[in-house]
Amino acid sequence: MTVELLRNAVRPYAWGSRTTIPELLGRPVPAPHPEAELWMGAHPGDPSRVVGQDGTERSLLDLVEGDPVGQLGQRCARRWGGRLPFLLKILAVEEPLSMQAHPSPEQAAEGWAREEAAGIARDAPNRNYPDSTAKPELVCALTEFHALAGFxxxxxxxxxxxxxxxxxxxxxxxxxxxxxxxxxxxxxxxxxxxxxxxxxxxxxxxxxxxxxxxxxxxxxxxxxxxxxxxxxxxxxxxxxxxxxxLLNRLTLSAGEALYLPAGNLHLYLHGTAVEILANSDNILRCGLTPKHVDVPELLRVVDFACGDMPVLDGEWASSQGRVALYRTDAPEFELSRVEWAADDRDEVWLGAPGPEILLCTEGELLLCSEDGSKVELRRGESVWLPACDPAVRVRPVAGPARLFRATAGTCA
Known part of the structure; x- marks a missing residue:
C-alpha cells in the first residue's frame, strides 16, 4: 500500500470567496475570481486526481471504474453499482446560494425516468433530474456559518x-x-x-x-x-x-453541523464549511437564482414538516475523545472529525471496510501505513484510502490539528 495525496478541483461559482480556498491551499490571495467549492471525490464533472509517489496523476473516477471492488469494497461496490456514493467539499460562501431542496431516492428515480422518457437532454437547463439518485447533505462549520433550513x-x-x-x-x-x-x-x-x-x-x-x-x-x-x-x-x-x-435562521459555530435530508428546503448564507453529500446533481430550486425553477416539481419534493432544526455537535466516539462522529440516516456517507490539542501527539487508527477520504483543515499530520509508507498531510490537503488498503495511523506533526474523515454510510 502507498498513501497517496489528492489534487482536487476548485469550482469558481459567483457566490464564492476570493480568499478562503486560496488561503487554505497556500495560493496567492486574493484569487482573480470567486472560488466557491473544493471537490474531493469521483464526481464525473470534476473528479479528484490521485498523485503517485513519482508525481504521476490518475483520475479517481477512472480508478474506481477500473477496480470497483478493490477501491470501494465488495459491499459498497454492490450497493452503489460500482460508484463512489459520496462527495466531500469545502464550501466558501461569500454570498447567498439559491434556495433549494433535494429529492428522496424514490422521487429521484421516478423523476429521472420521467425526464428520460420525455427526451430531455441530461445537460439541458430545464432538466430537474440529471441522475437517478438522492442527494442528502451534511454541512459542518469551519467558521461561523449562516443558513436558512427547514420550516x-x-x-x-x-x-x-x-x-x-x-x-x-x-x-x-x-x-x-x-x-x-x-x-x-x-x-x-x-x-x-x-x-x-x-x-x-x-x-x-x-x-x-x-x-x-x-x-x-x-x-x-x-x-x-x-x-x-x-x-x-x-x-x-x-x-x-x-x-x-418561513424558514429557520441558523448560525453554526465551528464544529457544529446540519443534516439536510430529502425535502428539506435550505439556503446557505455565509461562512466556510466542510460539506459531505451524496454523489448526485439533483436540485429543485425555489428561487434566488437565475437558474431553472420548476415550482410544481419543487412542491412534489419539499417536506413541510416544521420545527427547530437539530444542530449536531458530533458524538465523541473513541480515541480518548479525539474522534467525533456526525450520525445521520444517510446510507451514502458518514462524516467524522478528529481533533488534537496543541500538546497532543498521540496516534489515532483510521480504517473502514470501504473507501475513505481524509482532509486536513488545521495543523499538519503524519499518516503511516502498515507497509511503512508515510505521507505528511498539510492544511488543505487530502488523501484517498481505498477499501483494499489496511488502516492507517495518524498523528500530528504540529498542533493543534484537525482532520475530517469521509466514508460510505455504515448501512451501505
Whole structure:
C-alpha cells in the first residue's frame, strides 16, 4: 500500500470567496475570481486526481471504474453499482446560494425516468433530474456559518409576520394563523412562490420597509429581518425573499453541523464549511437564482414538516475523545472529525471496510501505513484510502490539528 495525496478541483461559482480556498491551499490571495467549492471525490464533472509517489496523476473516477471492488469494497461496490456514493467539499460562501431542496431516492428515480422518457437532454437547463439518485447533505462549520433550513414552527412564524405589521402581509399571516401546521405552511408557501409578479412587486417593497422599521425599533426578529433585506437586495422582485420568512435562521459555530435530508428546503448564507453529500446533481430550486425553477416539481419534493432544526455537535466516539462522529440516516456517507490539542501527539487508527477520504483543515499530520509508507498531510490537503488498503495511523506533526474523515454510510 502507498498513501497517496489528492489534487482536487476548485469550482469558481459567483457566490464564492476570493480568499478562503486560496488561503487554505497556500495560493496567492486574493484569487482573480470567486472560488466557491473544493471537490474531493469521483464526481464525473470534476473528479479528484490521485498523485503517485513519482508525481504521476490518475483520475479517481477512472480508478474506481477500473477496480470497483478493490477501491470501494465488495459491499459498497454492490450497493452503489460500482460508484463512489459520496462527495466531500469545502464550501466558501461569500454570498447567498439559491434556495433549494433535494429529492428522496424514490422521487429521484421516478423523476429521472420521467425526464428520460420525455427526451430531455441530461445537460439541458430545464432538466430537474440529471441522475437517478438522492442527494442528502451534511454541512459542518469551519467558521461561523449562516443558513436558512427547514420550516420554522408555524406559530413562531405568525409572530414574526405580525411583528412586521404591514397591511399587505396581513391576509397571508392570517392564512397561516388559521392553520398553523404543515398543511398551512404548504398553502402559504405555495401562495407566496406562485404570486403574480404585479402583486409581488407591490408586496415585497412593503415587507422590506417593514423589516427596516423592525430593525430600527430593536425588534425581536432582528436577525431574520436583516437576512430578508440581504436577500431582497441581491434578488429584487424574487418570491424566494418572501419564502425566506418561513424558514429557520441558523448560525453554526465551528464544529457544529446540519443534516439536510430529502425535502428539506435550505439556503446557505455565509461562512466556510466542510460539506459531505451524496454523489448526485439533483436540485429543485425555489428561487434566488437565475437558474431553472420548476415550482410544481419543487412542491412534489419539499417536506413541510416544521420545527427547530437539530444542530449536531458530533458524538465523541473513541480515541480518548479525539474522534467525533456526525450520525445521520444517510446510507451514502458518514462524516467524522478528529481533533488534537496543541500538546497532543498521540496516534489515532483510521480504517473502514470501504473507501475513505481524509482532509486536513488545521495543523499538519503524519499518516503511516502498515507497509511503512508515510505521507505528511498539510492544511488543505487530502488523501484517498481505498477499501483494499489496511488502516492507517495518524498523528500530528504540529498542533493543534484537525482532520475530517469521509466514508460510505455504515448501512451501505
Amino acid at each position: 420554522r414552527e408555524p406559530r413562531h412564524t405568525v409572530r414574526l409576520l405580525r411583528a412586521l405589521d404591514t397591511p399587505g402581509l396581513t391576509k397571508y399571516t392570517e392564512l397561516l394563523a388559521g392553520q398553523p401546521d404543515p398543511d398551512g405552511l404548504r398553502t402559504l408557501f405555495t401562495t407566496l412562490i406562485t404570486m403574480p409578479q404585479p402583486t409581488l412587486d407591490q408586496l415585497l417593497p412593503e415587507v422590506l420597509d417593514a423589516c427596516v422599521r423592525h430593525i430600527k425599533e430593536h425588534g425581536e426578529f432582528d436577525t431574520e429581518c436583516r437576512t430578508v433585506l440581504e436577500l431582497g437586495e441581491a434578488h429584487p422582485r424574487d418570491a424566494g425573499v418572501l419564502a425566506a420568512l
